[in-house]
Amino acid sequence: MDGKRGIMAKKATTTPMMAQYNEIKAQYPDAFLFYRLGDFYELFNEDAVKGSQILELTLTQRNKNSENPIPMAGVPHHAAQNYIDILVDQGYKVAVVEQMENPADAEGMVKREVVQLVTPGTRMKDSADAAKENNYLVGLTMADDHQCFGLAYADLSTGELKVTRVQTVNAVLNELSRLETKEIVTTGDLPDDLNATLTNLGILKSKQTEFLNNAEVSYLNQNLSDDLEIKTTNLLLSYLFTTQKRSLDHLQIAQPYEVAQFLKLDRNSRANLEITTNLRTQKRSGTLLWLLDNTKTAMGGRMLKQWLEQPLLDRSTLEQRYDKIAILIDEYFTRVALQEKLQQVYDLERLAGRIAYGTANGRDLLQLRNSLRAMPEIIDLLADLDQTIFGDFIKQLDPVSDLEALITEAIDDDAPISVTDGGLIKSGFNQQLDSYRKVTTNGKQWLADLEATEREATGINSLKIGYNKVFGYYIEVTKANIDKLDPERYTRKQTLVNAERFITPELKEHEQEILEAQTESSDLEYRLFVEVRDTIKTNIARIQQLANAISTLDVLLSLATVAEDYHFVRPELTDEETIDIKDGRHPVVEKVLGHQSYVANDVTMSPDDLILLITGPNMSGKSTYMRQLALTVVMAQIGSFVPASSAKLPIFDQIFTRIGAADDLISGNSTFMVEMAEANTALQNATSHSLILFDELGRGTATYDGMALAQAIIEYVHAHTHAKTLFSTHYHELTELAESLPHLRNIHVGATEENGELVFSHKILDGPADQSYGINVAKLAGLPDSLISRATEILHGLEAQGASVNETENEPEHLAEPSAVYQAQSVAAVAEPVDTTDDQLDLFQIETSQQSQLVAEEVQNLNLAALTPLEAMMKINQWQNQLRE
Incomplete structure (x- = not known):
């Protein structure tokens, strides 16, 4: 409905009920208003029109005979949650309006109020598919000098509350990506470029201008000393208390953290490595999380994901996790018994949330009781393990036996879902x-x-x-x-x-x-x-502490089980800049292929090795080799054992990746622009303690441009960044850099040609590859035989002509000499431009003519990486026709 029609409908509305509706709607203009009328929630005006389309409801009219009838749609109150979920999943807010008095006792209009505002960031998901997922609401503010941001986040279902300060817009976007944020709360003063990006990413922006200064907010902020963090947490809490309109006693005291405390993975690297989300399907299957998740509780599954999203830099904590996993691997029967007991434990975090929220029913309390009943046996089983390793851990396991006894005494074993129809309390209790x-x-x-x-x-x-x-x-x-x-x-x-x-x-x-x-x-x-x-509510903190301990135990048991099942080993952390991995594997690919089919490879880099330049044909395993190193690092730095026969690793502070080809359509960037932007992020931010993975840099542009950029980037990393870098390329000319760059080493993926067929060994060998095998890979892809034959003919012609030119010049092909002086502001400035005007090649070794010259220039400037096989075939056919004219 257009705005004019909506205004006319409101002017024509004179009934007390519609006046009440319009008054409430004016307070929540950006939300669907679910207005309670008897056994239905009704939508009116624009809400009804839009809601009927989204929810597939029948659109009717109120006051049908009036000049301006009011659009109207409704849903049964008992089914309202399903409709609310649909709207919230699509990024909308829903204000729930309830009758606050019995209609039979009301004088005049029944009093109604908004009892809750449900938003993407405050929705408390109870579905099975969301059990191992957090739902974070983020508060975002700017410092007074506009030089940094305050960022706080909370999960309303679990009570988690954390806050930090970040320095740049990119850092904000990385945190929002890590948290999979669907809604942020601001005061409305964010920079225009950030606002635009948030809109493009589909993140709902909510505005909160009123700051609450009550005892609850002060209590939750008690551990904070940074003014910006206090302001940001106040903003977030003010929004929560304003929208939820009820007790939030389960919210935990805000914990400050620093991004620098954890291994940094920017949003592109996290996506490229498929740590928690499959790049193709956007699902969990096929990710590192999918492989490692053998947790038995929902809260354990959420904690494992949090560990993977924030790998540690603290060696002491990592060693303690290794110690526990080692014992759990050795103590097989105890481990299995513990996991069986954990299957009896429900989601203590979310049960605590529902109890504090006032929505827990009798069955929720029975789930809490059954969970607490498992604690004594869990503690006894842990007591059988080495107490020098598990002693402190056991002290965290408060069985909360007094609450278990209270629930056992009070709540009937067959308690119904409803809390108002009786049947809840055991006989003999009162x-x-x-x-x-x-x-x-x-x-x-x-x-x-x-x-x-x-x-x-x-x-x-x-x-x-x-x-x-x-x-x-x-x-x-x-x-x-x-x-x-x-x-x-x-x-x-x-x-x-x-x-x-x-x-x-x-x-x-x-x-x-x-x-x-x-x-x-x-x-x-x-x-x-x-x-x-309410008695249980006063013990929420005890339940949450127990939940944290059980979650940690669940994750450690999961990592121990996976380590044994897939033959992972304990990594050795070293202060030296040495990587020494024997028989390393990509854990996810190995699970898919099977242990017997996967070809293991060593990764060795001495303190003097900065760059491994990897050559070899497509499909041979270069990208897999690079990814397996990164995933091994991530696993080691969450405290997990790793896929290898032995592994010696430093602790990395950051991982940067540039893997795969993809457009950023949202920002309007081409594949090559994305490639260069991600490369720039690594070059600008990496340190000597970082890991960089560059896959086929430069392929998105013309050959000479791409090669020049690739060489310049390699030289820049070698001279300035000093990060451990794996750089795969099809530019075989780059392998000559090993002669001039002392900290670069060539390796390649083995492949042989047998009877005209390409055979991959998937084994990493020292030295450069002898050829690219591009046409062989095209043959494997199923291109027509005639096209393959023609491509081979063209290749031989080009190679022969290249040799002729070199003989004429009486000097070998060579790369640009490494520049002695670099400009940090311009990586491209490192590579000297190459004038190829006088060295123009004759494509088919025929007499030079205007037509053949044009074809040769087109071939030289063609971006092969941007063509499909069919487009390439059509191009070749076009050239043939041109040359025959």
Whole structure:
């Protein structure tokens, strides 16, 4: 609906109900308003039009006969959560408006209020597919001098609350990517370029200008001393308290952290390495997380993901994790027994969240009880392990046995989902409740006895006593038997088609007694349940501490199991800049192929080795080799064993990758621009303690440009960055750099040609590859034989002509000499431009003509990496036709 129509509809609306609706809607203009009317939530005006399209609802009209009828759509209240989830999943907000008083008791309009604002960042997901995922809401502010940002995040379902300061827009985007942020809260003063990027990324921006300064906010900020961090946490908490409108006692005291405490993986590197998300499917399957996740609890699964997203730099903590995993591998039976017990433990973090939130029901408390019941056995099993390693860990496991006893005593084992319909509290827990239940039970027996007595007195065997919510208890008699009733005793209550319903003085008296007992019983049960829940709420911190310890145990058990199953080894961390991995493997590829099929490779770099230049054909395994090193580093720095027969590694501070070809369509950048931008990120930020993986840099442009840039980048890393670098390339000319760059070493992936067929060994060997095998790979891809033959013919011609030119010049081909002086601002300035005007090659060794000259120039400037096989074939056919003219 356009704005004009919406305004007209509001002007024409004069009913008190629509006035109330419009008043509330004005407070939440950016949210769908779910307005409670009886058993439905209704949407009006623009919300109804848009909501009916998204939710596939029938669009109706209110005041149909008026000049401007109001669009209207509704959903049943019992199914509302499904519709809310759909809207929130698509990035919308939903304001839930409830009736705040009984319509029967209301004077005039029923009072209504927004009881909760559900947003992408505050949604508490309970679905099975979200069990091992956090849902973070991020608060973002700028420092007064605009030189840095404050960033705080919270998961409303678990109570996690953390805050930091970051220096650049890219650092902000990296953190938002790591947290998989769907919503951020700001004061509305972010830079325009950041705002535009957030919009392009589909992140919802919410504005909060009012800062709360109450006791709850102060309590949660008590560990913070940085003014910017305090401001940012206040912003986030103010938004949470304002939108949720209820107790948030499960929120944990804010923990400050520094990005520099962890191994830095920017968003591109995290995506390229497929640590938690498959680059192709955007799912978990096929990732490092997928491989390592053998956790038995949802909270353990979330913690493993957090470890992978923030690998450590602290050697002491890593060694402690290695020690525990080593013991758990050796103690097989204890490990299996612990994992079996963990399968009995529910999601303590989210149970604590629902209890604090006031949404936990009886079954939630039973899940908490069952989880706590497993703790003594878990503690006993851990006591059998080496206490020099696990002693401190056991001290963190408070079994919270007092809460387990309370729930066991109070909550019925068959408690229903509803908390208001009775059946929650065990008999014997409360004397008054037991007396109400006795009246109800005796009343039911009295009714059964009365039915038998009335049948005998009237001679009507079909007479029955029943109950409904509208008319209460009644005696029902078919119309054929009404003459048998004493009209002095039986008072008509309801007429049906074939029967009449009556009340007698005795039944009326007992009805009141029974109904009062049932009502009082249900009300008392609910009050008792809330008291139990509130008692548990005062112990939320204990439950969360236990949840953290159990999550950690779950992750360590998972890593131990995976290490044993896939033959991982404990890495040796060294202060030297040495990499010495024997029989290293790519763990995910190995799982897919099988241990017997995967070809293991060593990765060795002495302190003097800065760059490994990798050559070899496509499909031979260069990218896999590079990725396996990066994944091995990530695994080592979360405390995991690694896929190798032995591994000696330094602790890296950052990993940068430039792997694969992809456009950044959102930002309007080409493949080559993305390639250069990612290379620049590495060159600008890497240190001598970093790891860089560059795969085929320069292929996105003309051959000479690409080769010049690739050489310049290699020289820059060698002279300035000093990071451990793996650089794969198809530019075989670059292998000559080993003669002039002392810290560069050539290696290649073995491949042989047998009977015209290319055979990969997938084995890394010293030295450069002898040829590129590009045409062989094209043949493997299934290109037509005629095309392959023609390409071979052209290749031989080019090679022969290249040799002729070299002989004429009487000097070998060579690369530009490494520049002695570098300009940090311009990497490209390192490579000297090459004038090739006088060395123009004649493509097919025919007499030079204008037509052949044009073809030769086109071949020279063609970007082969940007062509599909079909396009390449068409180009060759075009050239043939041109040269025949």
